[in-house]
Amino acid sequence: MSYLPYLLAVWIFLVGLFGIVRSRNFIHLVVCLSVTQSSTYVLLLSIGYVKGGTAPIFKDVKPGTKAVDPVVQALTLTDIVVSVTVAALLLSLAILGKHHAGTMDPEELHPMQG
Amino acid sequence: MDVLIPLPVAIPLLAAAFLTAFGHFMGPRLDDVIGLAAAAATATISLLLLFDASGHDLVYWFGGWRPRDGVAIGIAFTIDAFGAGVASLVGVLVTAALAFSWRYFDEVGTLFHVLMLVFLGAMIGFALSGDLFNMFVWFELMSVAAYALTGYRVEEASPLEGAINFAVTNSVGSFCILFGTGLLYARTGALNLAQIGHTLAGHQADGLVVAAFALLIGGLLVKAAVVPFHFWLADAHAVAPTPVCVLFSGIMVELGIYGVARIYWTVFAGVPETHGPGFRAVLLGFGTAGALVGGTMCFLQRHLKRLLAYSTISHAGIFLIGIALLSAKGLAGSAAYVLSHGLLKGALFLCVGILLNKLSSVDELVLQRRGRELPLTGAVFALCAIAIAGPPPFGTFLGKSLIDEGATALDYHWIPLVVTVASILTSGAMLRAAGRIFLGLGASSEPYLSEEPDEQHEVEREPGRSQYLMLVPVVALAVAGIGISLVPGLEHHTEAAASRFRDTHAYVDGVLNGHQPHHAVLNFDLLTLTAPSVLWGIASALGAVLLAVAALNRERLRPGVVKASLHWLNRGLDPIRALHSGAIGDYVTWLVVGMTVLGGLFAVVVR
Amino acid sequence: MTRRIRLTVFGVAAAGFAALLIWGTLGIPDFGHYRGRYGQILNHAAVKERQTTNTVTAIVFDYRGLDTMGEEFILFASVTGVALLLREQRKDVPRPRDEVRNEAVRAIGICLVPAVLTLGLWVVAHGAITPGGGFQGGVILSATFLLVWLAGSLRTYVRLTPTPYVDLTEGTGVGGFVVTGLIALLIGMPFLHNLLPYGLAGKLSSGGSLPILNWATGLAVTAAFLLLYSEFLEERSFVIAGKHK
Numbered sequence: 001m002s003y004l005p006y007l008l009a010v011w012i013f014l015v016g017l018f019g020i021v022r023s024r025n026f027i028h029l030v031v032c033l034s035v036t037q038s039s040t041y042v043l044l045l046s047i048g049y050v051k052g053g054t055a056p057i058f059k060d061v062k063p064g065t066k067a068v069d070p071v072v073q074a075l076t077l078t079d080i081v082v083s084v085t086v087a088a089l090l091l092s093l094a095i096l097g098k099h100h101a102g103t104m105d106p107e108e109l110h111p112m113q114g
Numbered sequence: 115m116d117v118l119i120p121l122p123v124a125i126p127l128l129a130a131a132f133l134t135a136f137g138h139f140m141g142p143r144l145d146d147v148i149g150l151a152a153a154a155a156t157a158t159i160s161l162l163l164l165f166d167a168s169g170h171d172l173v174y175w176f177g178g179w180r181p182r183d184g185v186a187i188g189i190a191f192t193i194d195a196f197g198a199g200v201a202s203l204v205g206v207l208v209t210a211a212l213a214f215s216w217r218y219f220d221e222v223g224t225l226f227h228v229l230m231l232v233f234l235g236a237m238i239g240f241a242l243s244g245d246l247f248n249m250f251v252w253f254e255l256m257s258v259a260a261y262a263l264t265g266y267r268v269e270e271a272s273p274l275e276g277a278i279n280f281a282v283t284n285s286v287g288s289f290c291i292l293f294g295t296g297l298l299y300a301r302t303g304a305l306n307l308a309q310i311g312h313t314l315a316g317h318q319a320d321g322l323v324v325a326a327f328a329l330l331i332g333g334l335l336v337k338a339a340v341v342p343f344h345f346w347l348a349d350a351h352a353v354a355p356t357p358v359c360v361l362f363s364g365i366m367v368e369l370g371i372y373g374v375a376r377i378y379w380t381v382f383a384g385v386p387e388t389h390g391p392g393f394r395a396v397l398l399g400f401g402t403a404g405a406l407v408g409g410t411m412c413f414l415q416r417h418l419k420r421l422l423a424y425s426t427i428s429h430a431g432i433f434l435i436g437i438a439l440l441s442a443k444g445l446a447g448s449a450a451y452v453l454s455h456g457l458l459k460g461a462l463f464l465c466v467g468i469l470l471n472k473l474s475s476v477d478e479l480v481l482q483r484r485g486r487e488l489p490l491t492g493a494v495f496a497l498c499a500i501a502i503a504g505p506p507p508f509g510t511f512l513g514k515s516l517i518d519e520g521a522t523a524l525d526y527h528w529i530p531l532v533v534t535v536a537s538i539l540t541s542g543a544m545l546r547a548a549g550r551i552f553l554g555l556g557a558s559s560e561p562y563l564s565e566e567p568d569e570q571h572e573v574e575r576e577p578g579r580s581q582y583l584m585l586v587p588v589v590a591l592a593v594a595g596i597g598i599s600l601v602p603g604l605e606h607h608t609e610a611a612a613s614r615f616r617d618t619h620a621y622v623d624g625v626l627n628g629h630q631p632h633h634a635v636l637n638f639d640l641l642t643l644t645a646p647s648v649l650w651g652i653a654s655a656l657g658a659v660l661l662a663v664a665a666l667n668r669e670r671l672r673p674g675v676v677k678a679s680l681h682w683l684n685r686g687l688d689p690i691r692a693l694h695s696g697a698i699g700d701y702v703t704w705l706v707v708g709m710t711v712l713g714g715l716f717a718v719v720v721r
Numbered sequence: 722m723t724r725r726i727r728l729t730v731f732g733v734a735a736a737g738f739a740a741l742l743i744w745g746t747l748g749i750p751d752f753g754h755y756r757g758r759y760g761q762i763l764n765h766a767a768v769k770e771r772q773t774t775n776t777v778t779a780i781v782f783d784y785r786g787l788d789t790m791g792e793e794f795i796l797f798a799s800v801t802g803v804a805l806l807l808r809e810q811r812k813d814v815p816r817p818r819d820e821v822r823n824e825a826v827r828a829i830g831i832c833l834v835p836a837v838l839t840l841g842l843w844v845v846a847h848g849a850i851t852p853g854g855g856f857q858g859g860v861i862l863s864a865t866f867l868l869v870w871l872a873g874s875l876r877t878y879v880r881l882t883p884t885p886y887v888d889l890t891e892g893t894g895v896g897g898f899v900v901t902g903l904i905a906l907l908i909g910m911p912f913l914h915n916l917l918p919y920g921l922a923g924k925l926s927s928g929g930s931l932p933i934l935n936w937a938t939g940l941a942v943t944a945a946f947l948l949l950y951s952e953f954l955e956e957r958s959f960v961i962a963g964k965h966k
Contacts, residue, residue, distance in 0.1 A: 002753065006746035013293065013742065014735055017706060020282065021699045021731045022724070029698070033285055040292045043746075047300040048760065051753030056764055056776040059851055059923060063768040069760030070767075070776040072299070074785060075247055077777070077856060078792045079292065082254050085799030086285055088949055089261050090278065092806040095956055096265070097274050106698050109275045120902065120912035127794055128899040134801070135892020138885035176787045178914040185758050189787045225805040232798045239791065251791035258795050262802025293742070300749040303757025325745025693722070700722050703731040710737035717741075 005046035012039035026094035037083045048072035119174040126235035130228045137224035149227035157205025164198035170630045186306035192244030195611035200241040207364045208234045210587040211357035233259035247305045264354040276353030283346040287336030294329030307380040308625035315384025319720045328713035338370025341404040342708040345701040351423035356467030363426040364456040371433045383618045392719035397438030404431025409539030416563040418476040425540035436517040443520030446612035451513025457595030458498045464588040465495040478547045483554030492552030499544035501596045503537045505655035506648045512599035515647030537654040542661030556666035562684040603638035772919040772927040773849040782934045786913040800945040820874040830872020838865045845939040849928040855935045859942025894941025
């Protein structure tokens with residue numbers, strides 16, 4: 001049971017990649033990319049968990065009480081911002097695709113071969 | 115001197131913020147001026163840091179948070195000669211690109227300059243940083259700015275695909291890096307490179323270390339466009355505006371290679387079993403594949419920007435070969451090669467930019483003979499194409515000779531051959547294109563070239579620009595690139611810097627304990643010319659010329675046997691061509707294949 | 722590659738990749754038993770050294786402030802990119818009349834706007850003390866403006882968020898972060914060194930220069946999201962105006 005969160009992170013990563021590989025719609029592809037990224041949140045936050053630890057906020061709690069790792073939380077915050085920004089850019093590209101090619105299907109856009 | 119360290123990152127970012135905040139209230143030319151000034155200032159400061167760092171490594175703790183009880187709690191910039199050198203190259207190339215694009219992107223207001231400045235700051239941050247997660251942050255910033263710059267002027271369906279392929283593939287690469295960072299943090303409790311290396315050193319690699327290594331190196335190799343992670347590069351280059359292509363090929367890809375070297379030598383070099391021939395073989399395999407596949411695909415292109423992009427993939431393979439040797443000579447060779455390649459590739463792309471501006475096309479066959487009105491551009495293009503093959507003692511000769519010497523010292527006698535073949539293919543393709551465009555030689559159709567690119571989207575906005583004004587940054591880069599191997603003392607300095615780069619113990623000591631011994635490096639000898647290197651260099655340059663001539667005179671090749679075998683060769687290349695399909699699903703699939711192979715091979719070698 | 726071949730190749734590769742990742746994660750300490758010193762040192766030190774009770778905010782804006790600076794610029798670059806990509810599509814398109822007519826929706830919207838605004842400001846201000854901070858609060862603040870559109874009309878939204886001033890806010894926010902770091906440099910301290918007196922833990926003014934960075938981030942994030950919303954809302958009105966099949 002103590003291994004489950006990490007297994008979950010791996011599973012989410014792969015499921016997201018699977019979605020990207022077989023995607024037929026750009027919006028779907030962007031969401032799959034976000035799903036893949038969310039696996040890193042799960043991994044980071046699970047790593048930092050300390051059994052019986054409180055949140056690393058010491059307003060009403062004495063400093064020095066057992067708390068979970070705050071560094072991974074800061075890392076996850078950055079990670080989430082990155083995810084949002086990349087998604088925004090990709091969605092703009094998807095919109096442009098619809099404007100000019102009339103399609104949202106990655107397979108139908110005229111591929112540049114060779 | 116320390117006060118200068120944050121500036122190469124702070125100045126471009128501050129300039130970008132300033133342009134956004136006050137762009138609407140400023141006059142029209144001011145964004146060009148501010149952008150160029152910020153880039154030039156950044157390049158100058160990076161060069162100053164380079165001179166300082168050749169004496170001793172610089173370590174700078176942000177926020178004043180020095181290590182406590184041997185645990186690093188803040189973020190550090192650790193600047194050695196290679197980091198500062200890469201940062202200087204970034205600064206120089208961005209300055210040249212901004213100079214070239216003077217008044218190029220007027221209709222978007224300040225947006226282009228803002229993104230270029232952010233791109234500049236991020237690349238320098240990545241080169242100078244000594245903290246794994248901080249490197250990731252700069253890596254992402256660099257990527258986001260790049261995605262946006264690629265998609266600019268997206269007006270047709272094909273170009274859109276280039277930007278999307280780029281964004282999705284590189285994002286997956288960065289997820290791998292992040293996953294690897296998480297794994298290392300779980301094991302070592304640290305994000306500082308020196309500290310992670312210190313903690314991992316001496317312990318046999320277990321599953322976590324192998325997986326983390328594969329993920330980190332693999333993610334960086336995506337950025338470095340090494341086979342099989344390379345598919346996105348040509349698509350992105352075909353789409354992005356020319357000044358941006360200069361940066362992608364000239365330095366962004368190289369930063370991936372630099373990242374691989376940096377992370378290997380600071381974090382993993384202390385782990386047992388990471389120095390042997392098995393380990394070398396893994397990286398050599400990927401590098402060789404990249405060099406040859408890139409070279410082959412380069413020759414099959416008629417779209418000039420894709421041609422240059424595939425040549426970058428080929429050269430990136432050679433950079434990886436140099437690093438894969440794991441020796442000081444190999445590393446020094448890659449560094450010198452990166453330097454000369456960046457300058458020359460930048461000049462080549464800017465020449466294509468001039469062609470695009472004046473003749474409105476990047477198709478080699480369409481441009482046939484039309485380049486005659488641009489003789490100066492043609493001359494520079496051809497010279498740079500030859501120089502990139504490394505004829506002694508010009509261009510990339512120093513880098514290639516160091517790699518060749520390093521390879522033969524370790525008994526890999528086939529490496530100089532591979533490097534030469536790759537150079538012949540890439541420079542041959544460029545010379546063929548030059549011959550066709552500027553001299554009108556060659557047939558008007560070639561069955562082996564890839565299909566015709568869409569014409570409509572490559573339309574220039576300002577046809578009235580003077581060719582000579584545009585040539586200024588081109589000539590500057592070309593002269594620097596061609597003559598770089600002749601800089602006195604460069605060979606000795608590069609090798610000394612490479613030895614220091616590989617010294618993990620000294621790195622950890624310097625970062626965590628603050629000991630920075632001073633290295634006296636006052637050697638200004640010209641480069642040494644060894645007979646084998648000279649021969650390989652001449653072979654590359656001559657081979658490229660011969661290949662170009664043969665290609666341009668394909669119809670006249672006498673023996674029917676030759677023609678028939680070329681026909682079958684062409685058919686045989688179809689599978690490779692088909693792999694480069696442009697479909698994002700394929701690219702991600704190959705990425706996963708590459709990661710798995712990399713991880714599997716590391717597991718076998720390191721245990 | 723055809724789809725069949727691609728999925729087969731992917732299936733095999735993914736199986737191998739999964740094996741690699743699982744093997745890697747087996748080496749992580751058991752869930753709940755993490756013993757990393759970095760986090761522990763900071764948990765014990767943040768209150769004493771910087772008078773901030775929220776260790777995560779102390780890390781984000783002080784101990785690892787450079788990461789946050791980069792992160793802010795990632796948001797900044799992305800928004801600039803979106804503006805760059807979506808710029809050409811909508812010249813000379815009349816903005817459609819999309820006003821909300823339902824009285825109940827408008828009433829609730831009017832009541833919610835000040836509430837959400839206050840919440841957003843509160844979350845930003847208390848970043849150093851309780852969970853929250855510039856990023857979180859900035860997003861909430863941008864939602865205030867979105868509520869104006871949701872409960873009102875696009876015209877009102879656009880009038881409230883003129884692009885030059887939103888750009889000014891964004892530039893000031895990200896630039897403010899860099900300038901704060903540079904000021905430290907000017908007075909001889911390392912970049913992004915904490916400058917101001919730390920105050921008392923638990924008070925709004927604690928943390929030294931942390932509140933400055935916090936507010937700069939809040940401004941930048943708010944402005945960035947407002948720009949994003951503008952771009953996508955304009956796209957939407959373009960679609961509604963029938964310029965698309």
